[in-house]
Amino acid sequence: MESLEKKQYQIDFNNILDHVRVFAPATVANMICGFDVLGFAVDHPGDEVAMYRVAQPGVRIRSIAGDDGRLPLDADKNTVSACVKMLLTHLGLQDELGVEIELTKHMPIGSGLGSSSASTVAGLFAINTLLGNPLSKTALMPFCVEGERLACGHGHADNVAPALMGGITLIRGHNHLDVISLPVPTELYAGIVFPQVDVPTRDARQLIKEKVLLKDAVTQWGNIAGLVAGLYESDYDLISRSMHDVLIEPTRAILIPEFYEMKSIALAAGALSFGISGSGPSVVAIAKGEAVAMQAATEIQQHLTAHDIDSFKYVSAVNVHGPKILG
Amino acid sequence: MESLEKKQYQIDFNNILDHVRVFAPATVANMICGFDVLGFAVDHPGDEVAMYRVAQPGVRIRSIAGDDGRLPLDADKNTVSACVKMLLTHLGLQDELGVEIELTKHMPIGSGLGSSSASTVAGLFAINTLLGNPLSKTALMPFCVEGERLACGHGHADNVAPALMGGITLIRGHNHLDVISLPVPTELYAGIVFPQVDVPTRDARQLIKEKVLLKDAVTQWGNIAGLVAGLYESDYDLISRSMHDVLIEPTRAILIPEFYEMKSIALAAGALSFGISGSGPSVVAIAKGEAVAMQAATEIQQHLTAHDIDSFKYVSAVNVHGPKILG
Structure with missing residues (x-):
């Protein structure tokens, strides 16, 4: 499993996108019988992150919609921007790259549907896409778990894993994160x-x-x-x-x-x-x-x-x- | 799941075998992490039951080998004969059919390798074979579990299930017995x-x-x-x-x-x-x-x-x- 240790990634500055818009799904953790180990993603609801590359380095929140004003606009307190910043810092890009985020929540907060996970995963998937996918999904996972820790005080993968991987996921191990994708019966x-x-x-x-x-x-x-x-x-x-x-x-x-x-x-x-x-x-x-x-x-x-x-x-x-x- | 309730089975008395010799395998219950739910069978060791149809109705033990004299020859106390008798009674044949049993233990007792299960399964598989297989393996299972209860005071399927079904078995449910055969990687x-x-x-x-x-x-x-x-x-x-x-x-x-x-x-x-x-x-x-x-x-x-x-x-x-x- 990838850790949060600093790594060298190839980022092609000429090919960083101007903007990207990403949807990440809500998730049903536990899947009835699998407390803390199973979860699955659904097609909807979910959250949307639009991310724009800007000249001024740093990560900022432009707007948040659909949260009834409950989420912080302060980029250090907002989970999505904080995660994006964490990833940029990991890549050594925190002083070079500037991005601004529009978060649109299409799902309720505090619903038990992985609301914070959907936002976190959308944000991290968006920045990774913007940068030309330097990290695999597996490598992105620990950042998603850290995002969950920021949001809930509990660094747990049972929502972020299915939100990021899709399908049905098994978190076999938490201390050494071990995420296994299980088959999804079509019906x-x-x-x-x-x-x-x-x-x-x-x-x-x-x-x-x-x-x-x-x-x-x-x-x-x-x-x-x-x-x-x-x-x-x-x-x-x-x-x-x-x-x-x-x-x-x-x-x-x-x-x-x-x-x-x-x-x-x-x-x-x-x-x-x-x-x-x-x-x-x-x-x-x-x-x-x-x-x-x-x-x-x-x-x-x-x-x-x-x-x-x-x-x-x-x-x-x-x-x-x-x-x-x-x- | 089949219960122990009385059922009608077709037994063709003209086609009951004279004798049959059956091997049933030792088993490794729990499979390390699956306490009380997983188990698998091995090719050896295991136990052998030779069963002979005789004129006098009832179930008797002719001989037991390999047990260092630890197992009872009394047909009501010996688990193998007691199980066979239970099945014959279930089929309404207890007063019509006579069988004699030679049990050869090729494995140690009290080893944690399902010694009693191997004997029980060998005995029940033998009588079912002798009778022309009136019961499926699934239907035989509850009798094997009863045999385990007679042997250990604990009607548990984690040894008898793999001994009877072969392979790796999951006992999903104990109260309503639900045995699932899992795939076996070839190596x-x-x-x-x-x-x-x-x-x-x-x-x-x-x-x-x-x-x-x-x-x-x-x-x-x-x-x-x-x-x-x-x-x-x-x-x-x-x-x-x-x-x-x-x-x-x-x-x-x-x-x-x-x-x-x-x-x-x-x-x-x-x-x-x-x-x-x-x-x-x-x-x-x-x-x-x-x-x-x-x-x-x-x-x-x-x-x-x-x-x-x-x-x-x-x-x-x-x-x-x-x-x-x-x-």
Whole structure:
């Protein structure tokens, strides 16, 4: 795995782009049963970074849209610009190159859909693209993890890895980052609903107990192993049997209103599984086929509306490409 | 999954065999990182059951060899005959059919290599073969698990599943038995050493704590997921990176003399991984290629000899067929 150690890269100053616009996807961490190790990207929502090369060295934020004014414009405090600066410093370009950033958030903050990861990955993918791709995605990964640390105080890869690599990723190792891309069955869809309730990531983390019963851990890793096998086999029944979380969901579900009612609705609609996206409050119905995912998400949203809870709904295939360059 | 409920099977009494001789393989439960969920079969050692149809109804043991007189000849107390009787009762044949059993143990008892499982599976495979295979392997599995319960007081599938199915098996679920066969990379070999020290399974189980740290469980299930992916990809490096047990090995290794010295020897010899087979005291070096497995096992045995510990050594590919009919 690439570390953050200083390296020599070939940058061709004549071929640095004037500007680039990048979309990076939202992500569903944990994938129901794989707490802290699994995650997948979706086609939408996601965040957009437009980056412009300018004469004056340094990294600046021009504008942020879609954040309701919640994100800092100060380039040292904003995660996206701070990450871009970190990469430029790593490349020894901090005093030579100037870039300005327009960040457009197309997804809610604090939703459990990897909002900060999407922005971070968009920013780092954009600067790497601008420079002619001196770093591979694997080499970019540690910078994305550092971005997550800046944003959440927790340098974790379970959102940035799928946002950057696309598809379904396994974080086998955290101390020595080891990210493995798993196969994506073609008919796997996610029906995501984000209820408009506030569940800060830190609180959701603090609820989780330090110790767990070994017998529950055995159940969990049997399920994770079954899920990985199911993905390789495109065995939707095995995927469905495996996607149960006996350890984290019972605790975190408490924070999410109507959780078990939504779960019943999703499963009755034919979803393979249902659970919390990341630390919530977004929930996700995993389904075979777009129609089932849509049906589950629509009925969940209707249920929330009937209980006076506003929500956003996103239905998407698993995004297998990660960030993409726009227009 | 098939249950033990009574079912109707077609048995053609004119085509029941006179006798059959079956070999069933030893097994390495846990496969280093997959406590209680993973296991694999080896080509040798293993146990042999010769079964003869006789006129007098009932199940009897004719002889047992290779057990140093440790196993009961009483057909109700012997696990093999008790399982065979259970199956015949299930099929409604207990008062109609008579069989006599010769059990030859080609492997040590209490070794951590699934000795009782090999006998049970050989016996059940033999009676099913004798009867013209009325049950599929999947349908036979619950009887094998019951046999394990009779033998160990613990109805667990992590040895019987690979012994019956062959190859590498994942026990995704125990309560509702869900056995998944995983792919076997062709160059995967096991170098097994059984040191002549006594570690009863029950003691080895009792040492294990009821609760574990969630962060260790996360490491473990990241590794299990990595191992499953590595098996599908035939990625020996990923297999090697993944085969670490941070939860069970530190406790059980205490019971095994020279454990960490043997581990160093195995890894220095080029093994992908090294750990405890089942609850020990057998240890296993997992290697790419027979030569490395042999080298590791030979050096481990030499080390034990130098420390006045007798041992048996077995080097084998993963057995992908399970039980086989002999001669």
